[in-house]
Amino acid sequence: MAGIADVAARAGVSKATASRALSGVGYVSEATKGRVRRAAEELGYVPSAGAVGLATGRTQNIGVVMPYVNRWFFAEVLEGIQQALLERGLDLTLYDAKPGTTGRARIFNDFLARKRFDGLIAVGLEPVDRELELLTRIDRPIVSVVGSSELTSVVAVDDDYAACRATEHLIALGHRDIVFVGGAPRSHWAHVDQQRLAGYQRAMHDAGLSEYVRHAHSEVSLPGGYGAAADLLGDTRNRPTAIVGVCDEVAIGAMIAARRLAMQVPGDLSVVGIDDHEFAEMFALTTLQQIPREQGRSAVEVLLAEIADPERERTELRMPARLIVRSSTAPVRSPA
Amino acid sequence: MAGIADVAARAGVSKATASRALSGVGYVSEATKGRVRRAAEELGYVPSAGAVGLATGRTQNIGVVMPYVNRWFFAEVLEGIQQALLERGLDLTLYDAKPGTTGRARIFNDFLARKRFDGLIAVGLEPVDRELELLTRIDRPIVSVVGSSELTSVVAVDDDYAACRATEHLIALGHRDIVFVGGAPRSHWAHVDQQRLAGYQRAMHDAGLSEYVRHAHSEVSLPGGYGAAADLLGDTRNRPTAIVGVCDEVAIGAMIAARRLAMQVPGDLSVVGIDDHEFAEMFALTTLQQIPREQGRSAVEVLLAEIADPERERTELRMPARLIVRSSTAPVRSPA
């Protein structure tokens, strides 16, 4: 209710001085500064965000676009971003852009154009061409988390490396018939999938196991992994001895399916994932750890640096995943 | 870049007329309306949100406060809210207020006071007294999802009823030794927990099973339910024949723990949850369904009505949960 004019009046100074006293820029004597601060305190003065934005051109608000929020990875990234922004007093406006929905189209056409934010973090967005063009039109800094992009900064795990290490781990345990269970080739997860699939393939080829390369399609979710593995393992004459899940959710789904089919994990089947999902420990899943929460924090840092210095060159942060061995993997059982 | 002054100039009218033409209020001839619209289109005009907010007092933005986003229920509610807002062209600012953190204190002290929103949706917030007082200070409409509150509107499932139905289902199957696995008495889930616990107790008492009433403490999460059930079922001489989980995540955790202990579900142990979580189907969990996404949508509707009419009396929407029988529950095995 109380505006800066009220504060100024109460402190017996002009609006200009009140503004300077509160923001700390420009010359104001300590005495006046104190009076203004006290007046503001007494009136419970809170500056109007809209007016500040209008006058300064800074909204003190960061936009976040993501296709899902009800998935572990996205939710964790979101929390990391939120925490980092909170510490800096910045707001976070969320845009939930599910691929293929009219809502997504509206977000790109209308919402982002409103530019209610000083910068944008795009998480796993995988924008199509037209969307990419719309993104470039809003001239605000953008940081991508997951995926790749020539025109924005990127914060992500090294997907190729992670999948490669996961596969090598299985190979070192003597496995040869290893199946990669992952997303559809053209889903919105495309880039991540491709990178991880590529890492798996590279490891297989490098180990001379080219003939064993196999890829089972799966929705990228726990039920998806369950379904895909149920299909895969249902063919009892063609069962692999190990599975690389494109992510932990798929890997865990596969473990559940295996158990449902009376297979022992890791006795009959080794399973490795990528993520270190919150359920990984409970399922004793061997996995390659990434820490999405920290990716969120890093994305904020990069973005704020770009907002502060628009000339800053784009950065690309690829974090290495760490292998965490639990008990979903074991040496291959000697062939019959 | 282009402002309404540019649009007005290009259309050969005043700012006032341009504003009226675009917003549709007041008298503007069809001819000028057309010219203005075309000019706006050609210039790619997008009104500045800050300026609009300043002039109208409406931010076209809704605040959402929740303690978690990485939990199924919260994420679903959030998506429901987002969808409903998207359709109406409103933005959503997210505040992630984890209980007991300094971040939460900042949200209540600083962020909410900024009033960057026309209304607030509080999801499962369980505010402590001081927080409640701060909430009342921001004089904007507030709708609570989950929990109860005398001073805000509420949208929630009927928790007492849901837990009662769940318990009755087990009793009807012949179970008597039924344990309620739920949250800590004083956790942030307090109100929901209490209601559900009360529903369970009511059903037990009504069936004359007072002597069997038992409550096992559990973190409200899948691993939490796993841990609690592992403890509970570890005592092999005192095993119940059925479990009511305070929510599906806990119930599923309990199922996993039971299987790990070589118990058959539902042969040796029946389990029922509340939620109809996305994993419920996969685990064949019998549950009482609530649809958090719709609660989110409803919350938006109630909130917008209150924004439109500040005199509107507060509403309380309690949705009944529907029993979905899957195969985690079965008639009790005849006692040895």
Add this chain to the structure above:
DNA sequence: TCCCCGTAGGGAACCGGTTCCAGGACAAAG
């Protein structure tokens, strides 16, 4: 003594919209 500079503070323009109010044109009613 004069001038310059650092410090302090006020007036007013400005950010980009919305809206109140006044005024003109024109048609219908008196």
Add this chain to the structure above:
DNA sequence: CTTTGTCCTGGAACCGGTTCCCTACGGGGA
């Protein structure tokens, strides 16, 4: 022919801050 009312439009105030520019004062150096 005047009055009244409806439709259309422009000027200007306003929302609530920030910031530019100008004035004033006191002290130090030339």
